Amino acid sequence: MFELLAVTYQACSASLAKLGEPEAAWIAADRAISAAERAGNPLMMAAGAFRLGFVFLGARHFDQVEETARTAAEALWFLTDQGNVEAMSLWGGLTLQRAVAASRLNQADVAYEHLSRAREMAARVGEGRNDYNTEFGPANVALHEVAVAVEVGDAGHALRIGTAVDASTLSAERRARLAVDLARAHAQRRQVDEAVARLLEAENVTPEQIRNHRVVRQLVSDLVSMQDPASSELRELAERVGA
Incomplete structure (x- = not known):
């Protein structure tokens, strides 16, 4: 019950x-x-x-992310050490959350260390699993590496990893998030047309999520300010997301 x-x-x-x-x-x-x-x-x-x-x-609340994920991951370690794959997936998902939280606190070294540990666990878990909706595996680790790289301002690394990863086995939500993060990386390099193309790709996958996303709205506003005059595609996108 x-x-x-x-x-x-x-x-x-x-x-x-x-x-x-x-x-x-x-x-x-x-x-x-x-x-x-x-x-x-x-x-x-x-x-x-x-x-x-x-x-x-x-x-x-990034400090609370770290505390919650760390405590839960430590409690799982005995089961992961025994080879329980569900525990390994959860441990990996929690470790990826710690990586994202660290990146948003501008702790790049800490974030990449968490990613490294998650990558090792993902290699043991393999692709094709979705234990407790974690979607944990090598592809998901790569998606998080892109997100972390964007957060710490390493656009080149984000684009190298993001364009090489095969995200076809992941959920539509995760695939759209990857496209948004790649758009953010292009924006950091002031590559407006490439950023717009990625956002349109994300919108095609999950239109409702993209059109109501705070990060997307801010990103589109930034792109409009970079391009004068804005392309018709960018203007139409800005109208759809309310930027």
């Missing part, structure tokens, strides 16, 4: 986060962890912490 309740709360947290309701998503994730604890299921507890990490990332 409590395991089912934990899964339900996790799903609610994910949906609420996408709807822009961080406080409600936070409560749902916290209740998912409590339900998993009552069920005595360490994997479900870690999955709840993984979901909570996304809420904290969205709310820009």
Whole structure:
């Protein structure tokens, strides 16, 4: 019963986060962890912490991302050491969250260290799994490496990794996020047309997500300011996202 309740709360947290309701998503994730604890299921507890990490990332509480993900990952280490693949996937997903949080705190060395450890674990897990909705594997690590590189201003590295990765096995949401991060990398190099092409690619994959995304709106505004006059594609995109 409590395991089912934990899964339900996790799903609610994910949906609420996408709807822009961080406080409600936070409560749902916290209740998912409590339900998993009552069920005595360490994997479900870690999955709840993984979901909570996304809420904290969205709310820009990066220190809380680190604390939550680190604690949950440490609790999983015994199971990962035994070769439990589900635990390995969760550990990897939590470690990627730590990498993103570090990059947003401008701690590049720390972020890349987390990525290195996640990459080693991903090689053991392999592709084609989606344990607890982590989508953890080599391709997902590469996506996060692109995101980290963009955050720390290393556009060249982001573009090298991002253009080489095969993200076809990942969800539409993750593929769109990769395209947005590559657009951000092109914008850092003031390559406006290339950035617009990537944003249109992302919009084609998940139009609702792109048209209501705060980061995309700001990025498009920046691109408009870079290009004078703005291309028709860029002007139309700006209108669609409200930039």
